[in-house]
Amino acid sequence: MSSHQSAAMKNDEWLTPPELLAPLGDFDLDPCAPIVRPWNTAAWHYDLNDDGLAFEWNGRVWLNPPFGREAVKWLRKMAQHGNGIALIPARTETAMFYECIWGKADAILFVKGRPHFHYVDGRRAAFNSGAPICLVAYGQANVKVLQESGLGVVLTITKESA
DSSP, X not given: OOOXXXXXXXXXXXXOOHHHHGGGOOOSEXXXXXXXXXXXXXSEEOXXXXXXXXXXXXXXXXXXXXXXXXXXXXXXXXXXXXOEEEEEEOOTTSHHHHXXXXXXXXXXXXXXXXXXXXXXXXXXXXXXXXXXXXXXXXXXXXXXXXXXXXXEEEEEOOXXXX
């Protein structure tokens, strides 16, 4: 389900690179997991057959939503849930960012370089993501994880007052 953009990518389902996941620790739920995956991203997975938006989310969530217009639905739910890390394109000027990240999330990590995602069989794509990527933390414990990950530069966000 996790779709990523690149002129060379002709596939809709991509795996998060293990080198991005490893420093982030264990997650309880991945509501956007690919159906086929050679490694787990969380203790529990919802895939396209389950519709992760339809279920309640519990615990610490890893969210690598489909890139594109549908991503905002997933980020709305993540902002409401408030505990996890999302991987999204670093398009900081978009309506989605203003609705779900700025003033809602606790921090953003701008990933060094452009990662190479993987095919569902585990092979690393020869081409990179084609866009800058960021990790978005919801919850202070996840901010600390990003700060200690060594994956890039972390910017903390002032939350909107209720």
